[in-house]
Amino acid sequence: KVEKIIHNIRSAGPGKLQVISDFDMTLTRFAYNGNRCPTTHSKILFNILIYIYIKKNKIGHYYPIEIDDTRSVEEKTPLMVEWWTKAHNLLVEQQIGKDQLAEAVRESNAMLREGYQGFFDLLKHHSIPLLIFSAGVGDILEEVIRHNGVFHPNVRVFSNYMEYNEKGVLCAFKEPLIHTFNKKESALLNPDMFGQLQDRPNILLLGDSLGDLTMADGIQNAQNILRIGYLNDKVEERRSAYVDSYDIVLEKDETLEVPNAILNYITEGK
Numbered sequence: 001k002v003e004k005i006i007h008n009i010r011s012a013g014p015g016k017l018q019v020i021s022d023f024d025m026t027l028t029r030f031a032y033n034g035n036r037c038p039t040t041h042s043k044i045l046f047n048i049l050i051y052i053y054i055k056k057n058k059i060g061h062y063y064p065i066e067i068d069d070t071r072s073v074e075e076k077t078p079l080m081v082e083w084w085t086k087a088h089n090l091l092v093e094q095q096i097g098k099d100q101l102a103e104a105v106r107e108s109n110a111m112l113r114e115g116y117q118g119f120f121d122l123l124k125h126h127s128i129p130l131l132i133f134s135a136g137v138g139d140i141l142e143e144v145i146r147h148n149g150v151f152h153p154n155v156r157v158f159s160n161y162m163e164y165n166e167k168g169v170l171c172a173f174k175e176p177l178i179h180t181f182n183k184k185e186s187a188l189l190n191p192d193m194f195g196q197l198q199d200r201p202n203i204l205l206l207g208d209s210l211g212d213l214t215m216a217d218g219i220q221n222a223q224n225i226l227r228i229g230y231l232n233d234k235v236e237e238r239r240s241a242y243v244d245s246y247d248i249v250l251e252k253d254e255t256l257e258v259p260n261a262i263l264n265y266i267t268e269g270k
Protein backbone atom coordinates (compact mmCIF):
# COMPACT_ATOMS: atom_id res chain seq x y z
CA LYS A 1 0.00 0.00 0.00
CA VAL A 2 2.80 2.41 0.95
CA GLU A 3 4.68 1.69 -2.29
CA LYS A 4 1.56 2.34 -4.33
CA ILE A 5 0.83 5.68 -2.60
CA ILE A 6 4.45 6.82 -3.00
CA HIS A 7 4.42 5.78 -6.66
CA ASN A 8 1.19 7.74 -7.31
CA ILE A 9 2.47 10.85 -5.52
CA ARG A 10 5.77 10.69 -7.42
CA SER A 11 4.05 10.28 -10.80
CA ALA A 12 1.83 13.32 -10.15
CA GLY A 13 4.90 15.41 -9.20
CA PRO A 14 5.64 18.02 -6.51
CA GLY A 15 3.11 20.46 -8.02
CA LYS A 16 0.30 18.21 -6.77
CA LEU A 17 1.69 17.68 -3.28
CA GLN A 18 1.20 19.41 0.05
CA VAL A 19 2.58 18.44 3.45
CA ILE A 20 0.40 18.65 6.56
CA SER A 21 2.21 18.24 9.81
CA ASP A 22 1.74 18.38 13.54
CA PHE A 23 4.44 20.29 15.46
CA ASP A 24 5.15 19.20 19.05
CA MET A 25 6.82 15.80 19.12
CA THR A 26 6.49 15.46 15.33
CA LEU A 27 8.68 18.25 13.91
CA THR A 28 10.32 18.67 17.32
CA ARG A 29 12.18 15.95 19.18
CA PHE A 30 10.45 13.89 21.86
CA ALA A 31 13.68 13.18 23.73
CA TYR A 32 17.38 14.03 23.71
CA ASN A 33 20.04 12.17 25.69
CA GLY A 34 17.29 10.29 27.51
CA ASN A 35 15.46 13.43 28.68
CA ARG A 36 12.06 14.54 27.38
CA CYS A 37 12.14 17.72 25.32
CA PRO A 38 9.62 20.47 26.09
CA THR A 39 6.42 21.16 24.11
CA THR A 40 5.51 24.71 23.05
CA HIS A 41 3.26 25.03 26.12
CA SER A 42 5.91 23.77 28.47
CA LYS A 43 8.76 25.70 26.78
CA ILE A 44 7.36 28.97 27.92
CA LEU A 45 6.09 27.70 31.24
CA PHE A 46 9.37 25.93 31.81
CA ASN A 47 11.50 28.88 30.93
CA ILE A 48 9.50 31.59 32.57
CA LEU A 49 8.14 29.75 35.59
CA ILE A 50 9.60 26.36 36.35
CA TYR A 51 7.51 26.11 39.52
CA ILE A 52 4.28 26.51 37.59
CA TYR A 53 5.30 23.96 34.99
CA ILE A 54 5.95 21.32 37.58
CA LYS A 55 3.20 22.14 40.06
CA LYS A 56 0.42 23.53 37.96
CA ASN A 57 0.67 22.56 34.28
CA LYS A 58 -0.36 19.11 35.50
CA ILE A 59 1.39 17.32 32.66
CA GLY A 60 1.65 14.31 34.98
CA HIS A 61 -2.11 14.19 35.31
CA TYR A 62 -3.37 15.05 31.81
CA TYR A 63 -0.66 13.70 29.48
CA PRO A 64 -1.32 10.02 30.40
CA ILE A 65 -4.99 10.65 29.59
CA GLU A 66 -4.09 12.26 26.23
CA ILE A 67 -2.10 9.21 25.11
CA ASP A 68 -4.43 6.58 26.61
CA ASP A 69 -5.80 4.88 23.48
CA THR A 70 -8.17 2.73 25.55
CA ARG A 71 -10.28 5.85 26.23
CA SER A 72 -12.51 7.26 23.50
CA VAL A 73 -11.98 10.70 21.96
CA GLU A 74 -15.40 11.68 23.39
CA GLU A 75 -14.25 10.79 26.89
CA LYS A 76 -10.91 12.58 26.50
CA THR A 77 -12.12 15.78 24.80
CA PRO A 78 -13.59 17.59 27.88
CA LEU A 79 -10.46 16.72 29.86
CA MET A 80 -8.23 18.11 27.10
CA VAL A 81 -10.27 21.33 26.98
CA GLU A 82 -9.86 21.54 30.78
CA TRP A 83 -6.06 21.06 30.50
CA TRP A 84 -5.59 23.59 27.72
CA THR A 85 -7.85 26.15 29.42
CA LYS A 86 -5.93 25.83 32.69
CA ALA A 87 -2.59 26.21 30.89
CA HIS A 88 -3.74 29.25 28.91
CA ASN A 89 -5.17 30.89 32.03
CA LEU A 90 -1.90 30.26 33.84
CA LEU A 91 0.04 31.93 31.05
CA VAL A 92 -2.32 34.91 30.99
CA GLU A 93 -1.93 35.29 34.78
CA GLN A 94 1.83 35.67 34.37
CA GLN A 95 1.47 38.89 32.31
CA ILE A 96 4.04 37.74 29.81
CA GLY A 97 5.46 40.45 27.55
CA LYS A 98 5.61 39.88 23.78
CA ASP A 99 9.39 40.48 23.79
CA GLN A 100 9.94 37.74 26.39
CA LEU A 101 8.88 35.06 23.92
CA ALA A 102 11.91 35.23 21.64
CA GLU A 103 14.16 35.17 24.69
CA ALA A 104 12.30 32.19 26.16
CA VAL A 105 12.77 30.23 22.93
CA ARG A 106 16.45 31.19 22.62
CA GLU A 107 17.11 29.97 26.14
CA SER A 108 15.01 26.82 25.91
CA ASN A 109 16.30 23.56 24.50
CA ALA A 110 13.66 23.65 21.76
CA MET A 111 14.90 21.09 19.26
CA LEU A 112 13.55 20.39 15.83
CA ARG A 113 14.11 16.82 14.73
CA GLU A 114 17.42 15.92 13.14
CA GLY A 115 17.18 16.57 9.40
CA TYR A 116 14.80 19.53 9.81
CA GLN A 117 16.94 21.82 7.64
CA GLY A 118 16.77 19.44 4.68
CA PHE A 119 13.03 18.91 5.23
CA PHE A 120 12.06 22.60 5.31
CA ASP A 121 14.51 23.57 2.55
CA LEU A 122 13.39 20.83 0.17
CA LEU A 123 9.75 21.87 0.56
CA LYS A 124 10.69 25.50 -0.05
CA HIS A 125 12.82 24.59 -3.08
CA HIS A 126 9.90 22.78 -4.73
CA SER A 127 7.30 25.33 -3.53
CA ILE A 128 5.44 22.56 -1.70
CA PRO A 129 3.11 24.08 0.93
CA LEU A 130 3.77 22.99 4.52
CA LEU A 131 0.71 23.37 6.74
CA ILE A 132 1.51 23.00 10.42
CA PHE A 133 -1.49 22.15 12.61
CA SER A 134 -0.52 22.47 16.22
CA ALA A 135 -2.44 22.37 19.46
CA GLY A 136 0.59 24.04 21.01
CA VAL A 137 1.19 27.78 21.24
CA GLY A 138 1.46 29.34 17.77
CA ASP A 139 3.55 32.31 18.89
CA ILE A 140 6.20 29.99 20.39
CA LEU A 141 6.09 27.57 17.47
CA GLU A 142 6.72 30.42 15.01
CA GLU A 143 9.57 31.66 17.16
CA VAL A 144 11.13 28.17 17.16
CA ILE A 145 11.06 27.82 13.37
CA ARG A 146 12.18 31.44 12.89
CA HIS A 147 15.03 30.92 15.38
CA ASN A 148 16.14 27.87 13.35
CA GLY A 149 16.04 29.87 10.09
CA VAL A 150 13.37 27.76 8.38
CA PHE A 151 10.23 29.92 8.52
CA HIS A 152 10.04 29.98 4.72
CA PRO A 153 7.17 31.59 2.75
CA ASN A 154 5.61 28.19 1.95
CA VAL A 155 4.93 27.52 5.67
CA ARG A 156 1.45 28.20 7.15
CA VAL A 157 0.65 27.67 10.82
CA PHE A 158 -2.72 26.90 12.45
CA SER A 159 -2.42 26.96 16.20
CA ASN A 160 -3.42 28.66 19.46
CA TYR A 161 -2.36 32.27 19.24
CA MET A 162 -1.87 34.75 22.05
CA GLU A 163 -3.64 38.09 22.27
CA TYR A 164 -1.78 41.10 23.68
CA ASN A 165 -3.09 44.28 25.24
CA GLU A 166 -1.94 47.78 24.25
CA LYS A 167 1.12 47.38 26.52
CA GLY A 168 2.21 44.26 24.66
CA VAL A 169 1.26 41.98 27.57
CA LEU A 170 -0.48 38.64 27.05
CA CYS A 171 -4.15 39.06 28.00
CA ALA A 172 -5.98 36.13 26.33
CA PHE A 173 -5.79 33.34 23.76
CA LYS A 174 -7.59 33.68 20.46
CA GLU A 175 -10.56 31.41 19.76
CA PRO A 176 -11.09 28.65 18.81
CA LEU A 177 -9.07 26.59 21.24
CA ILE A 178 -7.22 23.84 19.40
CA HIS A 179 -6.44 20.67 21.37
CA THR A 180 -5.18 17.26 20.32
CA PHE A 181 -8.58 15.92 19.31
CA ASN A 182 -10.29 18.80 17.49
CA LYS A 183 -7.79 19.50 14.72
CA LYS A 184 -10.35 18.40 12.16
CA GLU A 185 -12.76 21.14 13.27
CA SER A 186 -10.07 23.81 13.06
CA ALA A 187 -9.05 22.50 9.64
CA LEU A 188 -12.64 22.87 8.48
CA LEU A 189 -12.72 26.45 9.83
CA ASN A 190 -10.14 27.44 7.23
CA PRO A 191 -11.94 26.73 3.95
CA ASP A 192 -10.11 29.58 2.19
CA MET A 193 -6.73 28.10 2.88
CA PHE A 194 -7.81 24.65 1.84
CA GLY A 195 -9.66 26.08 -1.18
CA GLN A 196 -6.36 27.47 -2.45
CA LEU A 197 -4.81 24.05 -2.09
CA GLN A 198 -7.53 22.01 -3.79
CA ASP A 199 -5.27 21.58 -6.82
CA ARG A 200 -2.84 19.66 -4.60
CA PRO A 201 -4.71 16.41 -3.94
CA ASN A 202 -1.68 14.46 -2.72
CA ILE A 203 -0.75 14.73 0.93
CA LEU A 204 2.11 13.69 3.13
CA LEU A 205 0.73 13.79 6.68
CA LEU A 206 3.03 13.73 9.71
CA GLY A 207 1.79 13.30 13.27
CA ASP A 208 2.53 11.79 16.65
CA SER A 209 -0.97 11.44 18.06
CA LEU A 210 -3.98 9.53 16.75
CA GLY A 211 -5.73 12.93 16.87
CA ASP A 212 -3.36 14.16 14.14
CA LEU A 213 -4.90 11.76 11.63
CA THR A 214 -7.82 14.16 11.08
CA MET A 215 -5.62 17.08 10.03
CA ALA A 216 -6.18 16.45 6.31
CA ASP A 217 -9.96 16.25 6.62
CA GLY A 218 -10.33 19.79 5.23
CA ILE A 219 -9.03 18.61 1.83
CA GLN A 220 -12.11 17.64 -0.12
CA ASN A 221 -10.60 16.05 -3.21
CA ALA A 222 -7.68 14.23 -1.59
CA GLN A 223 -6.38 11.46 -3.83
CA ASN A 224 -3.32 9.95 -2.17
CA ILE A 225 -2.54 10.43 1.51
CA LEU A 226 0.60 8.96 3.04
CA ARG A 227 0.33 9.07 6.83
CA ILE A 228 3.55 8.86 8.82
CA GLY A 229 3.16 8.49 12.59
CA TYR A 230 5.86 9.05 15.21
CA LEU A 231 5.28 6.63 18.06
CA ASN A 232 7.36 8.30 20.75
CA ASP A 233 6.07 6.97 24.01
CA LYS A 234 4.45 3.84 25.51
CA VAL A 235 5.48 2.04 22.35
CA GLU A 236 4.46 -1.51 23.26
CA GLU A 237 0.98 -0.51 24.49
CA ARG A 238 0.20 1.72 21.52
CA ARG A 239 1.86 -0.09 18.61
CA SER A 240 -1.17 -1.89 17.27
CA ALA A 241 -3.40 1.22 17.31
CA TYR A 242 -0.71 3.14 15.40
CA VAL A 243 -0.08 0.39 12.89
CA ASP A 244 -3.83 0.20 12.26
CA SER A 245 -4.11 3.96 11.66
CA TYR A 246 -0.84 5.21 10.12
CA ASP A 247 0.71 3.89 6.89
CA ILE A 248 4.23 4.12 8.31
CA VAL A 249 4.99 4.03 12.04
CA LEU A 250 8.34 5.31 13.28
CA GLU A 251 9.20 4.01 16.73
CA LYS A 252 11.47 6.12 18.92
CA ASP A 253 12.92 7.80 15.84
CA GLU A 254 14.14 11.32 16.65
CA THR A 255 14.91 12.18 13.02
CA LEU A 256 13.14 13.29 9.87
CA GLU A 257 15.16 10.77 7.83
CA VAL A 258 12.17 8.76 6.60
CA PRO A 259 10.02 11.74 5.50
CA ASN A 260 13.14 13.27 3.90
CA ALA A 261 13.95 10.08 1.99
CA ILE A 262 10.38 9.87 0.70
CA LEU A 263 10.33 13.56 -0.26
CA ASN A 264 13.69 13.24 -2.02
CA TYR A 265 12.41 10.25 -3.99
CA ILE A 266 9.13 11.98 -4.89
CA THR A 267 10.86 15.15 -6.10
CA GLU A 268 13.95 13.50 -7.65
CA GLY A 269 14.87 15.05 -10.99
CA LYS A 270 12.03 17.63 -10.78
Ligand SMILES: Nc1ccn([C@@H]2O[C@H](COP(=O)(O)O)[C@@H](O)[C@H]2O)c(=O)n1
Residues within 6 Å of the ligand: 022, 023, 024, 025, 026, 039, 040, 041, 042, 057, 059, 063, 066, 083, 084, 087, 133, 134, 135, 136, 180, 209
Ligand atom coordinates in the same frame (compact mmCIF):
# COMPACT_ATOMS: atom_id res chain seq x y z
N1 LIG B 1 -0.92 22.40 28.98
C1 LIG B 1 -0.44 21.64 28.01
C2 LIG B 1 -1.26 21.20 26.95
C3 LIG B 1 -0.71 20.39 25.96
N2 LIG B 1 0.59 20.04 26.02
C4 LIG B 1 1.18 19.19 24.94
O1 LIG B 1 1.25 19.91 23.72
C5 LIG B 1 0.99 19.05 22.61
C6 LIG B 1 0.22 19.83 21.55
O2 LIG B 1 0.95 20.29 20.47
P1 LIG B 1 0.95 19.57 18.99
O3 LIG B 1 1.85 20.48 18.18
O4 LIG B 1 1.50 18.21 19.15
O5 LIG B 1 -0.45 19.57 18.46
C7 LIG B 1 0.13 17.93 23.15
O6 LIG B 1 0.45 16.70 22.56
C8 LIG B 1 0.35 17.94 24.67
O7 LIG B 1 1.02 16.78 25.12
C9 LIG B 1 1.40 20.49 27.05
O8 LIG B 1 2.63 20.17 27.07
N3 LIG B 1 0.88 21.28 28.04
Ligand SMILES: [Mg+2]
Residues within 6 Å of the ligand: 022, 023, 024, 025, 026, 207, 208, 209
Ligand atom coordinates in the same frame (compact mmCIF):
# COMPACT_ATOMS: atom_id res chain seq x y z
MG1 LIG C 1 2.28 16.43 18.61
